[in-house]
Amino acid sequence: xxxxxxxxxxxxxxxxxxxxxxxxxxxxxxxxxxxxxxxxxxxxxxxxxxxxxxxxxxxxxxxxxxxxxxxxxxxxxxxxxxxxxxxxxxxxxxxxxxxxxxxxxxxxxxxxxxxxxxxxxxxxxxxxxxxxxxxxxxxxxxxxxxxxxxxxx
Amino acid sequence: xxxxxxxxxxxxxxxxxxxxxxxxxxxxxxxxxxxxxxxxxxxxxxxxxxxxxxxxxxxxxxxxxxxxxxxxxxxxxxxxxxxxxxxxxxxxxxxxx
Numbered sequence: 001x002x003x004x005x006x007x008x009x010x011x012x013x014x015x016x017x018x019x020x021x022x023x024x025x026x027x028x029x030x031x032x033x034x035x036x037x038x039x040x041x042x043x044x045x046x047x048x049x050x051x052x053x054x055x056x057x058x059x060x061x062x063x064x065x066x067x068x069x070x071x072x073x074x075x076x077x078x079x080x081x082x083x084x085x086x087x088x089x090x091x092x093x094x095x096x097x098x099x100x101x102x103x104x105x106x107x108x109x110x111x112x113x114x115x116x117x118x119x120x121x122x123x124x125x126x127x128x129x130x131x132x133x134x135x136x137x138x139x140x141x142x143x144x145x146x147x148x149x150x151x152x153x
Numbered sequence: 154x155x156x157x158x159x160x161x162x163x164x165x166x167x168x169x170x171x172x173x174x175x176x177x178x179x180x181x182x183x184x185x186x187x188x189x190x191x192x193x194x195x196x197x198x199x200x201x202x203x204x205x206x207x208x209x210x211x212x213x214x215x216x217x218x219x220x221x222x223x224x225x226x227x228x229x230x231x232x233x234x235x236x237x238x239x240x241x242x243x244x245x246x247x248x249x250x
Binding site for chain 2: 035051052053054056057060061082093094114117118119120121122123124125126135136137138
């Protein structure tokens with residue numbers, strides 16, 4: 001099963017994982033990733049993060065990324081939860097969970113989903129710093145991380 | 154494309170444009186409708202038309218600025234043609250996750 005959620009509310013990774021695990025005795029491995037708001041970026045302190053997205057396209061882009069992961073690895077479930085709105089340091093931003101029979105598929109697909117989400121899903125971050133608000137710039141290192149998977153395709 | 158078909162369609166199309174994140178803020182606009190000549194309507198032509206407005210438009214949509222453009226919620230290259238009723242979105246490179 002694949003599930004994609006874009007929401008303001010926080011999530012409980014333990015509960016989500018337990019729910020997936022309970023659905024299928026073929027699951028032998030579960031990999032997960034949680035992204036969290038840091039209080040420092042580019043050397044400046046960050047008091048809050050505002051996350052916006054493109055409703056409609058976000059869900060479509062994430063569904064395409066999940067479909068691409070499924071074409072590469074034999075996974076059982078995928079779950080992507082991404083929060084939007086105002087988030088404070090230490091708050092959770094994103095959760096990706098992948099279940100599979102064996103660990104290799106789960107690890108690889110989870111990392112792939114995050115690398116592609118960061119470069120292809122229409123989300124944008126704005127930081128609140130002591131100098132004012134600023135839009136976060138895309139990083140070349142994120143593009144490089146996503147490009148690695150194309151070489152392996 | 155047959156000449157008969159061309160003759161039956163109107164000579165202009167209207168697309169809805171959405172702006173997100175830094176672009177929405179610096180252009181001071183979230184959504185607008187724009188009329189384009191049907192024969193020359195493409196993603197690249199639309200970007201050129203908007204860039205010609207001057208000021209922040211010229212700066213944000215300059216050819217050396219990284220701007221992503223989606224047509225009907227799919228990323229699109231400059232050569233992609235536009236049709237009446239299309240939803241076109243302009244936004245900076247994404248920074249989620």
